[in-house]
Amino acid sequence: MRPTAPHPRRSPLRLLLTAALAITAPGALTACGNGSGSDPDTVEVSYKQSTDNQVRVMDTFLADVKKQFEKANPGKKVKLVPIKAPDSEYYTKVQQMLRSPKTAPDLVYEDTFLINSDITSGYLKPLDDYLADWKDWDQFIDTAKTAAKAEDGKTYGVPDGTDTRGLWFDKAIFEKAGLPADWQPKTWEDVLDAARTIKRKVPDVIPLNVYTGKPAGEAATMQGFEMLLYGTEGATAAGASDPLYDEKSKKWKAGTQGFKDALTFVETVYEEKLGPEVSDALDPNISTRVRGELLPEGRLGINLDGSWLPQDWLPGSGHEWPEWSEKLGLAAMPTQNGQSPGKVSMSGGWTWAIPDKAANPDLAFKFIETMQTKANAQKWYIANSGIAVRKDVAADPAYAEAQPGIRFFTDLVSSTHYRPAYPAYPKVSTAIQEAMESVTTGDASVAEAAKNYDEELKAATDDQVIEE
């Protein structure tokens, strides 16, 4: 609220009313509608536009598909509705749009992180009938097909690629520290030892970055914590199920040793000052700084991060750094003690889904078909540094050679994990970030943080928890 003309005798009641409106306004669920559905010949496509004005990868790609679609389907029109927001705010906006037929688009870009949650809310339409008649669906790899499969066994989205995660390291720093240029750590200890060596021999750089805490959000959970957790002894033992969620009892796991081990790794990184200064690690802009400043300026030794980083360094992206492939090396994240299968990766990705309240679902699926032809899919993976989920594209040498690093990250798909993306997951993820944050700052010991997590977990999942 910004009052305009101050006047001593202004009615206090009216002021209160104005204040009340200002305070409660964020809670109101009225999203501005742009009246979808009135025109049966127009398909409305909502997507996430980069918050960086210089990054236009998706806009360019969709504009091209729109042209193809309108040419192949005379009389039909495509209306692109970009939503410009950071991840967490994008989800919120989309969910608000999906609540009403007035605002629901015909096609929406959904993160696999939240898709199950949105399915439970009844926001999305099952696509099985469409997929059964679509030849290209057979080209999608099986793990990707399950990315948008709900607990009811139906599929609600078509993935447009995936991602994997690993260790990026600065070759020049490694050389100064006397570490090998073809570094491939076998255990967590190898990673920490390399960081300790860097700290000793190249003191003016940050040895190792592991995202942590609430400000980094899902990056802390997925690039940081889960890359550790899914490589712990308990998670890789024969017959082990997901370390966070037990499929059989449909409950979340509390009190596991793996959870504590992963937290201990995070604690070690920050306690031994192997990571960024704690205050920098908890800066909300840390991931932007890693990509934009720390790595390109040679100030970071090892970075545990995702396959998409080069997207920011491509020509035309505004932060061009084509030499990155000579300056940086890539290594798979090892398991805790080098136990089989030896390496860990996490995968997520985004899918195209049709809202339950979409006015033109048939047309929307047609648009997916156009977007996901082999040629278009390949164009898209290359443009956004994505990892192929189509077998025909993955086998195409033109794709594998399009960019350094693609082959490395595509190979990780064989040892990758998906998050238990059930409706409670976003809250569980926040609880993980809080646990990480408290050991990072030293406010809590690993045991205390793990205990707090168990309590938070109960609250977040309505007591659907099993103790191990």
Add this chain to the structure above:
Amino acid sequence: MKGQTRATSGPVPHPALRTATRVLPLTPATVLLLLFLAGPIAYCAYIAFTDLQLTGQAEDSFIGFENFRTAFGDEAFLNAVWLTLVFTVVSALLGQNTLGLALAALMQRASKPVRTLVGGIVVTAWVLPEVVAGFLLYAFFRREGTLNAVLDWLHLPTQNWLYTLPILAVSFANVWRGTAFSMLVYSAALNEIPKEITEAAEVDGAGGWRRMWHITLPMIRRSIGTNLMLITLQTLSVFGLIWVMTRGGPGGKSQTLPLFMYEEAFQKSMIGYGTAVALLLLVVGSLFSAVYLRLLRTEV
């Protein structure tokens, strides 16, 4: 306003008719207000008593006072209430209010160019959009920021202010941004004090401080009350500034109620709970207002 009724001449219309002709033109506005202002507020009040979620839920249900019980049992909520009070007292009551009054008083005596310059600078901070101001102050306070550059130059120890003193850093930011408003209110009030009174006091030998305490402050009492009420309500709902600078962190050390509400409602998708917190924020605002109104009344 006084004397207006007497000035009316000619035949006096029937009171009912007069009321009707006065009220009729207001009807459309009233209906619109009820629809778009009272409507959403009532809806919000309703969902505060449900377990409505933005996602992850097939149906919502009425749960009575459960959300409020949760809030008062939630350490993070109590922490947010405390920080909201600190933020409001430090940045609005102490910072914006006194600084605004001091600037206004000093500018009364300043020469015109100085007045224009200072006024211009202060008002610029106020005119800047909240988010832009947030980024400017983030750049000022961050570890490689302007403040540390200055401290370093003076050979004083530097630190990451947003990490070590987050609530004071955002409070300072809010003072920086909001002082102009108080300054304008007080400038207007000071201008209305008749010159004769201050001159008479000066002749009687009252010094600057005594004049301030015994003449100026009592005479602008009403403006002080209004200003305090407005800036308090404004400060209670500050969101963008803190969001941009610290996101409520680290570890919730600058998470005031609006940020807490946002996190619960939109990041954890608990719309029902978030709205309940919004209602509680409203209560905090009303309490402050009630105190100010009370103060104003007793001194009349």
